[in-house]
Amino acid sequence: MNLGYFSYPLPANEPVLNYAPGSPERANLKKVLAELKKKQIDVPMYIGGKAVRTGKKVAMHPPHEIGHTLGHFHAGEEKHVKQAIDAALKAKESWANMSWESRAGIFLKAADLIATKYRPYMNGTTMLGQSKNVYQAEIDSACEIIDFLRFNVHFLNEIYKQQPISAPGMHNRMEWRPLEGFVLAVTPFNFTAIGGNLPTSAAMCGNVVIWKPANTQIYSAQMFMRILQEAGLPDGVINLVYVDGPTIGKVCFNHPDFAGVHFTGSTGVFNQMWTTIGANIAKYRTYPRIVGETGGKDFVIAHKSADPDVVATALARGAFEFQGQKCSAASRAYLPSNIAEQVKKKLVEQVKSMKMGTVEDFTNFINAVIDEKSFDKLKKYIDNAKKDRKAKILVGGNCDKKAGYFIEPTVIETTDPRYVTMCEELFGPVLTIYTYDANQFEKALDLVDSTSPYALTGSIISTDREAIELATARLRNAAGNFYINDKPTGAVVGQQPFGGARASGTNDKAGSMLNLYRWLSARTIKETFNPPTDYRYTFLQEA
The missing domain is CATH 3.40.309.10 (Aldehyde Dehydrogenase; Chain A, domain 2)
Known part of the structure; x- marks a missing residue:
């Protein structure tokens, strides 16, 4: 039951910490880096909120120190993708029906957790797992993912406010539904924030998601997944699986409830996805949304x-x-x-x-x-x-x-x-x-x-x-x-919505309303207060 209209004002971008010598954030991060390197972690998949371990362990090494082992993740197979889809579809109705303010609260809490106690852990896992220096990690795995979460809540709230006009004797309204089915999010190694944004932007709109990160980003992806769980994300809404590309494609692109793909990666892989989806179009309950940011030169x-x-x-x-x-x-x-x-x-x-x-x-x-x-x-x-x-x-x-x-x-x-x-x-x-x-x-x-x-x-x-x-x-x-008069990098959420066209993708602009529209399906509802009781119009009367 909606008991009020709630305000989610335009947020400010998360301040970038400078990690100067002698600063508390530098000392804290150094401590966390040492802590992370001391222990090898065992990373499960997360399906239906449960930790799934297959025993097929793959080692994770820092690219700059390949002799060190950060831990191991449990690789999955076809059956785990099917389990993830089943878990997502099971969670779909209750998640789609959850009040907007409750959904928003989960992602805003996740942003606050990253901004505070988990900031050094998001940065530390990104630095060690993806070989990013401290500044590159800070602007990515702290500031950008915080901004995505907060700005997307604001943008989606603004979309929900967009309503049609009504003539006398009726009321019109627009219902912004999630897509019918599940969304597949396939994320790259290079930005922890992209790894976080692609599944959460779709989920925020009421969708359920299968999330496949690059193997080389799993160390930071699992940290973000744990934060989402702590923030209260219900079981099955986002399911994190570690499988190869052909396996995820084989299962998801042949499933009748496949509703869309949110992708960042190579142009070649995206082209193959598009071809496969097109060939399977008759299998789907609805036309899937295909959103991709691909290569660049x-x-x-x-x-x-x-x-x-x-x-x-x-x-x-x-x-x-x-x-x-x-x-x-x-x-x-x-x-x-x-x-x-x-x-x-x-x-x-x-x-x-x-x-x-x-x-x-x-x-x-x-x-x-x-x-x-x-x-x-x-x-x-x-x-x-x-x-x-x-x-x-x-x-x-x-x-x-x-x-x-x-x-x-x-x-x-x-x-x-x-x-x-x-x-x-x-x-x-x-x-x-x-x-x-x-x-x-x-x-x-x-x-x-x-x-x-x-x-x-x-x-x-x-x-x-x-x-x-x-x-x-x-x-x-x-x-x-x-x-x-600037370098061509460094897009900031809310300031420079990001995406390209031609062979660089569908230009759906992550960090803006444009991207969120792709994960919504609009329904127009007209209510007539005094419905007619006779088919005859006035023009039919004789003079």
Whole structure:
């Protein structure tokens, strides 16, 4: 029973702690990191609120310290996905019928738990499990996931307020229902916040969810799941399973109650999902919602008016924070000939000053890439560039996986604007630079727009307002998130809703109302107060 209308005002973004030497948050996090490393944890799946252990254990290692074991997770199989679906569907009716203020309270409490006692644990598990430095962890696994939870409550409340007009003698209302069935959330390794947002945004709307995280993010995913349980999430609403992609797809995409997929990952996997769903469309109770944020080949183009210091810093941060393992990371740069040499010199100096090592040393800017597969792929690109006459390594280029998967931040300069590392997504600390004629800015814009199939993020750096306006217009479809005089990374919930188009996804903008609409099914209800009792209209009467 609804006994009132409740207010969920627009929240403020969660403040980012700085972890300066001598600060209490630094001391607390250091203590938690040591605590986490002292014990190996046993991580179950969570199905219907129960901890499920299969005995098929898979070890979890820090990417920067592969000789250390953080613990083991219990890998599942096809039957566990079926159990998760059954548990979700069992929980569906009571969850969908729960009052909005009670659902909202669960996620707001989870946000408060992360902001307070679990903040060092969310950051610590992300730092150790995904090799993020303290600042990258803080903005991701603390601030961004807190913001997603709080802002989504506000946004969904605003959607619920959207109601139709009513004419005399009737009342119209809009009912914002959850989807009919279950939602599959498939989440990547690189952002703990994405791992938290994809299942909870759908669940917040009254849906039940099967959540499959990347194996390399399970260490932090299980921490978030435990927080949701402590916050009061009912059993079966979100079910966390650890299975491979083909298994989850085989079961979920063949189930009649499959209602939608919330995905972040590779373009190839998303394309295969879409193909499979299309082939199975006759099996489903309703047309599934397909929401995905996929790959990127993100650009920075500098105009001849740009400040070389601004360009160099935007490239250094945009390309190499979290080892370039962001969907939005600067991967290709276009420098005008008049400032190219200055920018390259300054960039090389900045990269050479970056320290690389473990996350526990807070002076390290660079840590390890996520796993051996990623390491080997990136090393191959770098080794090929060393031998190619069209490419030159300006800085970096060394790779070592003896203790961890360490790849130096690497800048490649090419004379070919269609060189392979200007076109293909690498997902690592590799930036490729091409120098264009400073007087051919419009041609350079055409090059930026046509080189890559992706359209996720990009930026223009210039002090010339006409050049900014031109780039903004000409690159309208080249990036879903476009930055002026900044790096192409760092979207903040509520400030820069995130998502791209073309081969970068469905552009449903996580961190805004747009995304939440996809997990709702509207029903219009008209109530007539004085219904007619005769079919005859006035126009039928004789004069």
